Amino acid sequence: GAGVSQTPSNKVTEKGKYVELRCDPISGHTALYWYRQSLGQGPEFLIYFQGTGAADDSGLPNDRFFAVRPEGSVSTLKIQRTERGDSAVYLCASSPGGVGSYNEQFFGPGTRLTVL
Amino acid sequence: KNQVEQSPQSLIILEGKNCTLQCNYTVSPFSNLRWYKQDTGRGPVSLTIMTFSENTKSNGRYTATLDADTKQSSLHITASQLSDSASYICVVTPYNTDKLIFGTGTRLQVFP
Numbered sequence: 045g046a047g048v049s050q051t052p053s054n055k056v057t058e059k060g061k062y063v064e065l066r067c068d069p070i071s072g073h074t075a076l077y078w079y080r081q082s083l084g085q086g087p088e089f090l091i092y093f094q095g096t097g098a099a100d101d102s103g104l105p106n107d108r109f110f111a112v113r114p115e116g117s118v119s120t121l122k123i124q125r126t127e128r129g130d131s132a133v134y135l136c137a138s139s140p141g142g143v144g145s146y147n148e149q150f151f152g153p154g155t156r157l158t159v160l
Numbered sequence: 161k162n163q164v165e166q167s168p169q170s171l172i173i174l175e176g177k178n179c180t181l182q183c184n185y186t187v188s189p190f191s192n193l194r195w196y197k198q199d200t201g202r203g204p205v206s207l208t209i210m211t212f213s214e215n216t217k218s219n220g221r222y223t224a225t226l227d228a229d230t231k232q233s234s235l236h237i238t239a240s241q242l243s244d245s246a247s248y249i250c251v252v253t254p255y256n257t258d259k260l261i262f263g264t265g266t267r268l269q270v271f272p
Contacts, residue, residue: 048203075258086164086249086262087204100259135203139258149260151203 046070048152050136056158057126065121065155069138075099076119077149078111079135087135093119126159133157163187164252164263172269177240181266183233183250194251195224195235198265204249207235240270 049068057063069076075094079087089103093113101111108126113119123130133154139147164185173179185193192211196204208217208224210233216225221238237244247265254261 077258077260079260079262084264086251086264087260088262089259092258100257103259137203147258148206148209149258151205153201153203 048136048138048150050134050152050155052155053153054156054158056160058160059126059128061126061159063123063126063157065123065134065157067119067121067136067138067152069117069119069136070140070150071117073138073140073150074116075139075141075147075149076113077137077139078119078121079137081133081135081154083132090121090134123157126157128159131157131159162264163261164250166248166250166263166266168266169264170267170269172271173240175240175242175270175272178236178238179240179268181235181237181248181250181268183235183263185231185233185250185252185261185263187252187254187261188231189255191253191255191257193224193226193233194253194260195222195233196249196251198247198249200246207248237268240268242270242272244268245270 077092078090081087091101095116108124111121135154137149137151139149141147167182195207198204210226223236249265250263
């Protein structure tokens with residue numbers, strides 16, 4: 045496909061469970077970003093990758109959140125011991141270039157996570 | 161305090177009318193300012209990107225302006241269409257990072 049894809053589109057889980065959210069960026073894009081969007085709010089930065097490495101993970105709220113991008117393409121956001129406050133839409137974006145460049149970020153449709 | 165604030169929070173206009181959305185930011189220094197359109201249940205889509213040295217950028221019926229001295233930006237929509245109904249989000253990129261800082265958006269509804 046031409047755009048960023050995310051799976052699943054919806055995820056309902058119970059408090060305390062572990063979840064994984066997947067992002068497939070646009071082919072060839074070296075930078076990948078994760079954001080979290082709560083209802084009625086703008087997205088908040090979580091983490092971004094340049095290639096396989098996390099260039100900035102300062103937005104991850106606590107150590108229950110972790111993200112990987114082992115081969116520099118697909119990324120997985122992992123949330124342990126989910127809490128009701130984790131309920132949000134998790135957005136992924138990718139861009140072709142590096143830090144500080146005039147790069148457009150292309151967003152996926154998001155994964156809506158609901159923690160009961 | 162949010163580093164990127166937008167007004168109004170919501171706006172209702174009739175089809176065919178023009179409107180202007182406002183964005184005030186405190187992020188400094190910054191690399192660029194973007195406006196995104198986000199339809200309900202979808203990811204944001206870029207409308208315009210302006211570097212700190214640009215004053216205006218157009219994309220069809222959308223025109224964005226930037227005043228880096230007063231740290232203000234606006235998005236003007238001309239001849240609105242029903243499909244313009246969405247949230248419009250102002251986004252600022254701090255200098256030397258790709259970590260976007262989003263405003264909370266303006267929810268626009270266009271009625272026939």
